[in-house]
Amino acid sequence: MSEHILKATGRSVEGKGASRRLRHAASIPAIVYGGKSAPQAIQLDHEKIWLAQQNEWFYSSILSLDIDGKVESVLLRDMQRHPFKQIIMHLDFQRVDANQALRVKVPLHFLNQEKSPAGKTAGIVILHELNEVEISCLPKDLPEFIEVDLAALKIGDIVHLSELKLPKGVEIPELKQGKEHDIAVVIAKHGKEEVEAPAEEGSAEVPAAKVSKKDEK
Incomplete structure (x- = not known):
């Protein structure tokens, strides 16, 4: 920290x-x-x-x-x-009380998207459904961000909240509310599916062939 x-x-x-x-x-x-x-x-x-x-x-x-x-x-x-x-x-x-758990929203940093099988395939759209996540932890364990490694992301893959690799001492309170709260964080799908099922307002579409270098940080 x-x-x-x-x-x-x-x-x-x-x-x-x-x-x-x-x-x-x-x-x-x-x-x-x-x-x-x-x-x-x-x-x-x-x-x-x-x-x-x-x-x-x-x-x-x-x-x-x-x-x-x-x-x-x-x-x-x-x-x-x-x-x-x-x-x-x-x-x-x-x-902040050092002995009391915090609930804080922290940003997600998406890594290796461009190097993934989905990222290398033309016509594939990679959706970042979330750009931040609410976590719970003691102040000493609070991370500034959580990394999401997409190196193995394939066409049709969905990365859920439960699949995020959290630092020691950190948890996601929403996951305790049931499986229906294990929502999608990243989705890799064919771009043509956008016509049949428009993305919800607020989701961030990132064409695989036009990923910013910022996603590599």
């Missing part, structure tokens, strides 16, 4: 007017809650957070929040953005 430090300052004045003044001063109003301590209003530098939020770890990693020199372990739980401007309006952070 990598350490990502964010610097913040406590604030005593709250309300819409105070938050508006903070934003005009290039700061972000935020709150830290949870654990045995009372909720605390804080502010962060907008430019630094804007850069940080462009990284995947910002959303799925435990963050070290330095508030006036006192460091707390937190998770980002909510981010409010301006509807059309590049402005972060508000952030919610939850304190």
Whole structure:
């Protein structure tokens, strides 16, 4: 687990007017809650957070929040953005208890898709039905992402949640709810099937012959 430090300052004045003044001063109003301590209003530098939020770890990693020199372990739980401007309006952070299991959504990284039998076959569409998955684990076991190795993916294959290789101490709560919750993560099928059975809205189609190099990372 990598350490990502964010610097913040406590604030005593709250309300819409105070938050508006903070934003005009290039700061972000935020709150830290949870654990045995009372909720605390804080502010962060907008430019630094804007850069940080462009990284995947910002959303799925435990963050070290330095508030006036006192460091707390937190998770980002909510981010409010301006509807059309590049402005972060508000952030919610939850304190992390080292001895209490977390439920967090982490991204999936798809590997070796281009090298797979399905990826090398023309006319095959590889669908990423999920791009993230909710896991449960102790803070010390929280991964920044989960790798999905598609090197052996063949035409007609379906990779389900239960087939994901999870790090030690990590589990998928949804799988405890029954076999019907063991949903598809990746599907490899003939492209012509799209005409007969359109993909559900939100699924990501990745033509095998046009896979981005990003999938190799």
